[in-house]
Amino acid sequence: MAATxxxxxxxxxxxxKVVADCYDLIEEEVSDKSGIAGTAVKLAxxxxxxxxxxxxxxxxxxxxxxxxxxxxxxxxDFRASGSSEFGDYLVKRSDEVSEALLxxxxxxxxxxDRPTIVKAYRTVRGGAAKQVEAALPRVGDxxxxxAG
Numbered sequence: 830m831a832a833t834x835x836x837x838x839x840x841x842x843x844x845x846k847v848v849a850d851c852y853d854l855i856e857e858e859v860s861d862k863s864g865i866a867g868t869a870v871k872l873a874x875x876x877x878x879x880x881x882x883x884x885x886x887x888x889x890x891x892x893x894x895x896x897x898x899x900x901x902x903x904x905x906d907f908r909a910s911g912s913s914e915f916g917d918y919l920v921k922r923s924d925e926v927s928e929a930l931l932x933x934x935x936x937x938x939x940x941x942d943r944p945t946i947v948k949a950y951r952t953v954r955g956g957a958a959k960q961v962e963a964a965l966p967r968v969g970d971x972x973x974x975x976a977g
Contacts (some may be wrong), residue, residue: 834904837876838974850971851889859966866956873949880945892933893896899929904972915977916969920962924941 838847862870870935877884901927907918919926938950953960 834901834972834976835894836973838897839894843975847971847975848890850974851893854964854967854971855889855921857965858960862960866959868965869956870953870960873953875944876949881943884946887903888937889922892937895916895933896930899933900926900968900972903929904976915973916966919965919969923962923965924958924967927958930961932955 837843857898859871862868874885882968894948903922904915910918912918931954934950935954938947938954941947941950
């Protein structure tokens with residue numbers, strides 16, 4: 830039986846590499862943002878990194894297991910479909926996938942005791958689905974790098 834996406838991405842020898850690549854993906858996505866929405870994302874990101882250095886990387890590490898679980902049904906369906914690009918598969922289901930992934934960060938924000946972080950998150954949450962959707966091709970590539 831094939832390993833699940835969480836089993837693959839969280840394997841002890843792979844997990845640190847996935848965390849590093851996820852952090853790089855976030856940095857690239859933030860850097861690529863432009864316009865009013867992009868400015869809001871960059872400001873929120875800068876706020877978080879200024880008030881809580883290391884928080885983003887820590888959150889990647891902390892949230893990766895839940896995010897991998899949320900991606901698992903899509904990964905299983907993708908594998909069964911015989912498609913070759915997971916990013917394309919995710920983009921075709923972008924509304925559903927982005928909300929599944931954001932449910933993890935929403936729950937984390939609800940449970941947070943860091944008002945500055947929560948405020949920064951709430952500032953960008955309204956447009957977060959579009960931001961996540963834009964990142965799905967890179968997310969798919971990252972997953973394929975380790976699970977493909």
